[in-house]
Amino acid sequence: MNVVKLAGTVWLAHDGQRGIIVDAARKRQLSALKSRIESLEFAIPLLFLTHTHYDHAGCAEALQRYTGAKVIVGAAEADCLRQGYTPVPKGTHAFSRVVSDAGHIIVPGQTEHYNPVTRDIIPVDTKKDLSEYGFDAQVLPLGAHTAGSIGLKIGEHFFAGDTVFGVGGVLYPPFADCPDEIQTAWETILNTQAKYICPGHGRMITREQLEKQYHTRYGNRIDTGRAPARKSKIYYESKMILRIGTVVKATFGRPRHHIN
Ligand SMILES: [Zn+2]
Numbered sequence: 001m002n003v004v005k006l007a008g009t010v011w012l013a014h015d016g017q018r019g020i021i022v023d024a025a026r027k028r029q030l031s032a033l034k035s036r037i038e039s040l041e042f043a044i045p046l047l048f049l050t051h052t053h054y055d056h057a058g059c060a061e062a063l064q065r066y067t068g069a070k071v072i073v074g075a076a077e078a079d080c081l082r083q084g085y086t087p088v089p090k091g092t093h094a095f096s097r098v099v100s101d102a103g104h105i106i107v108p109g110q111t112e113h114y115n116p117v118t119r120d121i122i123p124v125d126t127k128k129d130l131s132e133y134g135f136d137a138q139v140l141p142l143g144a145h146t147a148g149s150i151g152l153k154i155g156e157h158f159f160a161g162d163t164v165f166g167v168g169g170v171l172y173p174p175f176a177d178c179p180d181e182i183q184t185a186w187e188t189i190l191n192t193q194a195k196y197i198c199p200g201h202g203r204m205i206t207r208e209q210l211e212k213q214y215h216t217r218y219g220n221r222i223d224t225g226r227a228p229a230r231k232s233k234i235y236y237e238s239k240m241i242l243r244i245g246t247v248v249k250a251t252f253g254r255p256r257h258h259i260n
Pocket of ligand 1: 051053056145162
């Protein structure tokens with residue numbers, strides 16, 4: 001599977017015959033996107049939206065018109081997509097909270113609007129295999145950044161949307177509606193065994209980079225993906241003991257403060 005960034009938040013995964021476009025940038029990036037799409041010599045049956053913020057769904061309606069793609073979206077945001085409106089999220093730390101609040105005051109509602117998508121929508125609210133569309137790929141609900149954030153595992157790549165931030169080296173998203181879910185979202189991503197992670201913003205990162213920041217922030221151990229393919233009973237039992245240990249630590253241990 002070849003993976004390239006087309007423009008803005010938009011990625012393309014293709015095998016030279018067919019491809020999936022991931023995310024749809026902001027409205028003003030349409031002409032740049034259009035010229036990239038027009039030069040493609042293969043079919044795009046699917047447009048995958050990691051979530052529906054204006055900078056990820058801005059050109060979704062136009063891309064669907066150009067390609068005829070069906071649009072995969074998290075079920076919790078399907079109505080946002082149909083209406084062409086998704087509120088911007090809260091900041092996860094003091095500075096991004098100020099930016100988020102200021103955005104609402106300076107341009108109330110305006111930046112959050114985009115052309116609605118009203119047809120051929122595939123809402124997803126649970127793990128979904130895309131083999132029925134001819135792709136060896138899986139959709140995984142992530143939440144965290146928005147209630148309906150979803151990720152896409154295809155080949156060695158995982159498209160994480162804004163649950164991972166690829167700018168400036170700190171992968172923790174500066175904006176999230178459900179920050180309590182970021183740890184679980186990162187675990188979901190790491191457990192897919194994907195080697196490369198494609199964030200909505202910034203460049204592709206390696207699994208090791210995310211794993212390192214996961215441990216720095218959350219401390220506890222996760223399944224690193226180095227367990228054998230056929231896992232023994234002992235493996236599952238020891239994993240359960242580790243999980244119980246984590247719950248006990250979280251319940252009775254000293255509280256940790258991740259976000260300042
Ligand atoms: Zn976003």
